[in-house]
Amino acid sequence: MDRSSHTRSRRIVPVVAAAAAAVLLVAGCSSSSGGKRAEGSGNGVSAGKASTPRMTVAMITHAAPGDTFWDTIRKGAQAAAAKDNVKLVYSSDPNGPNQSNLVQNAIDQKVDGIAVTLAKPDAMKTVVARAEKAGIPVVGFNTGVQDWKKQGLLEYFGQDEGIAGEAFGRRLDQAGAKHTVCVVMEQGQVALEARCAGVKRTFSGKTDILYVNGTDMPSVKSTITAKLKTDSSIDYVTTLGAPFAMTAIQSIAESGSKARLATFDLNKDAVGAIKAGKIQWAIDQQPYLQGYLSVDSLWLYKTNGNYSGGGEAPVLTGPAFVDKSNVDKIAQFAARGTR
Template identity: 75%
Template sequence: MELSSSSRSRRLVSLVAVAAAAALTLAGCSSSSGGKKSEEGGAAASAGKASTPRMTVALVTHQAPGDTFWDIVRKGAEAAAAKDNIKLVYSADPNAGNQANLVQNAIDQKVDGIAVTLAKPDAMKDVIAKAVSAGIPVDGLNAGLSQWKQLGLKEYFGQDETVAGEAFGKKLNTEGAKNVVCVIQEQGNVSLTQRCDGVKKTFSGKVQTLYVNGTDMPSVASTITAKLKQDSSVDQVVTLGAPIAMTAVQSVSDAGSKAKIATFDLNKDLVSAIQKGTIEFAVDQQPYLQGYLAVDALWLYKNNGNYSGGGEEPVLTGPAFVDKSNVDSVAKFAANGTR
């Protein structure tokens, strides 16, 4: 995957930020089983768990029911919470207004920090401003790369969706695709739109956008099937989530199409499909890492005043391609629910 010089520079900053955060975490935690004070007088931790005061962190996402991507995000967040002596309160709603209400609930509960996704940032800006005014640190993950700073978030952990889409389009060129259908499962989600727009920017063939209802898989299947029957020249289906990709496999079969399938995002079943050859490749943005870093960053800020990237640069967790050449090295982690 080719990235621009500015993207490479941003990634370098991000990797440095992650390394710094890891070092600071180790400084704040000790594996000493005695839980004693350090010689400098700082608090140590027992069995790798922070002995710092108990915190409550709210993680509020735009997860749609049945979307397994968020199980991986949540697993990472829970791992960080267990290490940092944090009570994690997870809530989600794909409706932007409802998601904003969930953030308001977290403010009313006077949590110590909020991690939030910004799939529809305009609907979230007012409630985030309320959190900031209340003195609650807020960081972002997964969606909202273009808006996180202007909304007052302290840090952001995720993938540059435009860069990912552009890299995807270039890879499709090398695969020989000519006519692509890009399937968007949630209309109005800026991250998904950026992915398809990125593909269109670098792909040399034709790109069509197909909207489906990602919360209704039978409807997704029938809509993709109908499109493939209507246009037999489509030779590539691009999906933006692992569950949609797995559904597209059945749609291709039902339509009698010869179209190939590639996708953004992974899960255990998707990794298996790449191994079997029913799906060509996937872009991995490491959702486990997004959840982990978003929660851990709030602990670092609360206890040390640390924040990654100087509050100016995001920490990028992707993109990276997973295909037949490297899928076996990812499979064991996918089986554990961490990729």
């Protein structure tokens, strides 16, 4: 797999555009059919909903309780499931072995497809192999861009977190930053670690890594506040999720720091904070699209043998920067919880 950051970054927009176009094409065929299958389409879609046999897809993530990022993932997955006549069974656990057990439960239930995140790839390797041995197609999304192919997954939908981090680091340089603290809310989670590592590779200033307990937001707030109070040279705070960015706003205010804030990921509150100038920019990986494509891809594979990337290349959904120059275009979608 080509890991060149320059080559990959140039390909992000075309790949995502192609994926989005495919989604729109299916929707277009169904909406123009007037309640009948579009002539010659053979896609089993009528009046905006698949007439193909009911199938069950299990979506198993590493989401921590209360992390609203995953609500957007689920909305995308639910939209695809509604269109595709799919029963969606969602479950999550941030603990690797527990997530593995959830995958095993899906295998035991003989689901038709599994969409899974690989935040702890070593913990998932054995159970993913069991699913494949049982003849259940497995796709990856959101986390695991370095591991999905090694584990034999059919497809992958998400962003390359290392490349996203590198883009973030370059943006820090452009902003004139000298010292950033990168706040990691789950130590050892491969995607989060890759983001901060990417920042460190390209940012010419100093990068500190600050580990916090992402399941305890008051603790997150106090830890960031303490860091800023003890080091006044920090001029940018880098958070790895929108809810943590909103908490960091409070930490910056309470510490008396003059640091600015930028973040990975987006939600309605973060969009408002970008508009208000409290967040300088966010990297959007399009979680709604990740959830949608994960479910839709399993339906397409089941009903028409399709799979994206030929089993060789991931479908990249990001990174894309959102700042004051384009936030108004995103706001309408964020307001309804789909960005």
